[in-house]
Amino acid sequence: MTFPQFVYKNVIRNKRTYAAYFLSSAFSVLIFFVYAMFIFHPDIKSGVTHALAVQMMIAAEIVMYVFSFLFVLYSVSTFLKSRKREFGILMMHGMTRNQLNKMVFLENMIIGIGSIILGIAVGLLTGKLFLMVGANVIGIDQLPFYLSKKALGLTIGAFFLLFLSISFFTTFIMKSNRLIDLFQAGQKPKKEPKVSVVLSLTSAVLLIVSYYLAATATMASLFIRMLPVIAMTIVGTYFFYTQLSVFISKLLKKSRLLFWKKTNLVTISNLAYRLKDNARMFFMVTIVSTVAFCAVGSLASTTVLTEQSQIEFPAEISYLAKDQQPIHKQNLVQIEEELTNNNISYTTNEIEIKFVEISSSSSQYTTEKIVALAFSDYKKIATEAGFEFKEEPLRGNEVLAMRQSTLETFRPVSYVLKQEQLNLKPQEMTEHVVFPFQLIQEDGVIVSDELYKQLEPITTELYTGFYTAEVENTNGMVENLVEEGLAIPSEERPWGLIVRGTINEKLLSMYRMMFFVALLVGAVFFLAAGSFLYFRLYADLDYDTRQYLTIKRIGLTDQELNKIVTTQLALLFFVPIAVAFVHSGFAFMALQSFYQLSIATEVFQVLIMFLVVQILYFFFIRYRYLRNLKKALI
Template sequence: MTFKQIVWKMAKVHYKKYIFYFLCNSLAVMFFFMFMTVYFNDQIVQVKESESIKYLLTVPGVALVVFTVFFIGYAHSVFMKRRRNEFGLFMTIGMSGRDISKLLLLENGVIAFFSIISGILAGTIFSRLFFLLLMNSVGLQAVPFHLNSEMFMYSIIIFLIVFTIAVGQSLFLTLRQNVIHSLKSDKVTESIKLKSPLIGGLGLAILIGSIVGLYYTYSDPAISGDYLLLWAMATFMGLYISLHQFTSFFIAFAKKNKPFYYRRLLFLANLDYKFKQLTSILMLVTAMIMVTILYSTITLFTYMLTEKEAIDSNPYDMAYIQTENKNNLNSEELYSIVDQKENPINERLLIPIYSYYEKHPYQDWINVYNFMSVDHFNQLTSSQMELEDKEFLYYINDELENEGDEGDQGISFSFPNIKGEETYTLKETIAERNINNLPDLYDFIIVSNSEFEQLNNKIDGFESNLHLINVANWKQSSNTVEELTGSFKNYNEKTPPNADIRTEHYSEEQLFQVASKVQSYDRNKSSNGISFFVTTFLSIIFFLGSFFLLYINLFSDIDKEKDRIKKLNNIGITTKEVKKMISREITTLFFMPTILGTAIALLYIIAMATDIGGVMKNPEIILHFFIVAGIYHCIQVGFYLYARKKMFSYLTGV
């Protein structure tokens, strides 16, 4: 019998390990290809260029690369662990190191080839399915599913690089081992060199300290998320140390309660061994669960606030600036466009504004002074303010987060004046949003009616009218806004372009745009909807990845577990007791990373929410967290019950 025949016969007998290895590599290719169908989607690339979605994609992308490296490397190490005793046997019957190298390269080459084909095929099918389901669920039709060369190229290249490194490392280690060590490789137990409850406590302290540091960082608006990466690295370092020494830390306390400890001695000893051998995997799974729940919660919270953001940033359904030669439609033309029978105008305000632009003598910016009369201010804000000559109100068109941010009252201020400087006294500072987001209309100087009428003689500025319009149903005003914008564009093209200080920082199109609720809503819905879709898409990939990692953990050494169960049966431990012990171990390995990852995600959300006023001012974010975490845990329970049933079937035949 030739070497090839022997190898082929052994491969047929142990075909399950080849299928397992092939499926792991196919899954890795599938996960990465699914991510690439999102990352290189043409529509998402356009949004990515201008929105925060670039960061949203980059961080999970790096995490996915790390996961792929670890997943492929771990699957390969499990496969090779089962093969080393076979290689030792081949060496005893005369096979050389060169023959084993050829065999390894041939096997892995064939598996890699079919893994790429099956992974890309499965990735295409599931990506298409997820695109259809998720895009319909978030109401987006503007992101079509398509394939391009970059998706295939990056998926194949990254997989081959990781796969080649894993195979090369295994080949090097296999050829270095002698025959005896290879034959006994599946009989050797990995030693645990370090058991220190003190180090476990130190890891827990680092973990808690990183979250406390994150909280105080986000409490300071000046630095906010600048140190997020630093605290995240500290969190993962503390997490790794804590997981590695968790059972030693727990056992040290358990020993103080002798009855509790000795009733669970076998379970605790075996769990201690598994935790230390599987620290990297448990840490990776915990991190994936944490990132999945954290990102999903934040994105869901942002997506659900899409309408609120549009309303808050645009108090009126439509707003625009009109000057003598820009956006200057007469009332008849304006009403013919906006005042539709099915969606009529409910309210219209016209507020005269006088603006003075002053270029800073030493810096490259422009100071803008927007003047408004007190009567029009009262009309805008429904207030009853009164001003004497030489008094003014400072009005900020924004909701300030902290009281006292408006500035000091009772100060004097000298306005630019072509006849010299004229001093006015600040009576009060008011901060509330009443005007849509329009360029250079962030703050206003409110003066008496008589002073406002004299501004033309005092300051060389620009007159304009601020139009504020409400209609019956702003969500149905999209066509109206488009038509109004088109009419303004046609009108403005027929008038001379502005060539003054106002257009140095803003284009004419920006200065005379229509700021509307519906446009802001559609824009936010598109951006937040894509972010929500991307995060959900990545969460599904991360969830499946974390489950498969745990599943591989449980079943990679199933033969050793069978031997252990037989030995336990030989010393009198019943099948019922064995099932109870197995159930405890699986439950701990499945739900320890899940609970820990969920807890860390919750603490991160509480810390990061301080940047927007804290969770007490934004209770919806906690509600969204529990929704995401609840869904995640429900699905995890389903996978856990399946894995436990399979484990019982393999080990006890029940």
């Protein structure tokens, strides 16, 4: 048998241990390859949406590649630690240090090249499906299958370099242990895990404070709190697994009713050791899973923004005329004709807007004029838009601040008009958005009808709103007047125009595309997290076998063995996922400050999807682990 043949058979004999690592690497290659096929497809040409899709996939490629490097590096280092006894036997039979390094190098390259071949092969088989789905998501014509040499070369080159670099690196990190240490690896009795009460309390405080800051975050404070909360959560999570969880497990031992109940004696006795041994792995799984949950959940929740657009844009088509030019009549006639030709039933209204000059204001921003609107006209806009209107009519000098976005918060600002030094001091903000901020960018107020009649404007503008229940049918209307559904007033353009159907479609297409990209990247992260659990579990199989064999000799039944293993595996699989769920839950509570509508349903669906996958994976691994364990106990 030649040396390469020996290395190859060595990999095949350890296929059980390498399975999750190999499949996770192949899946990363698959996603990288199909993204590259999309990026280099000749039919992906120009356009904002197309360019954004390509940019997002390039970003996803970079993120996945960096993550794959870290994943492979961690996996290889874990395998090396679990094979010390094997290395000792080989060195006892005459294998030199150089031959050992060469063997490890070749093993890594065999697995790496195999995962590249499998990932690209599956990518070629599923490439057409990916291109169909991707084209549908970004709203372009169906893309024919096209095998790009650039995509193929980039994938092979990038991952070959990745596995080659790590294979070289692992030969340098292998320490030259004594034979006695290699043979006794995994057989030495484990030391009692030590725990620090101070670090345990620090973990609890950091997590509680970070959760509180996330739960109470507002739109204004979110960006300020984001980095401190992330840092505290990461540090708190690390100490939770290395200190606090071990501290809690030791407290469980002191409860005689719980500790001495049936098989709890074995389960809880091993709990502190397993938590301490697997602390880093638990930490990595939790952080990786949290990133996956937050990425997919955040983008799934953005679909709410299309529903929220009805709040942001009260009218399906909004037109603002800044002067009396004839072009306004032409534009309005075109809008009406297109609505009629598309058989869209609609209603319309015209609202006069006054711009009044001010002499001073309490705002920190310098302004010379503000927008004023009569309360009856505001009510007309809200009623036509289908909003539930509950606000009481204004009387005398009562004033409301004009809301122009759902993200806007009330700022108590008072204005003194040049006209008779009238003092306008809003006490609260309108409940509904009045005009989209893209049309009217100045501050505004809603005043009583009596006061509105008394105001002497420096200029007036005319707002026309078109309202219909068939918002999706307005997509693509008046394309000669708007770009991507929006035309903002400027010095050259004396009018503004917003088509909500077009904006909705563009937003929905972008969100679907972002969700599609994030879902695949999240799947890579989640699969890698499962792989960490898998090969860590099988790395401890020999130790577990000796432990359960000893207990079985004193009367442990198969039913009790199943119960102990199931409990310990459940802790191994679901503790990090549960912590990741909690982290993600508070992250989504902070994200909710960006939305007026609830995102709870979308977030719940994403978390349930990941939980179902984890449960299925748990039962699959439990079946295989119990089968291998019982074979070893015979």
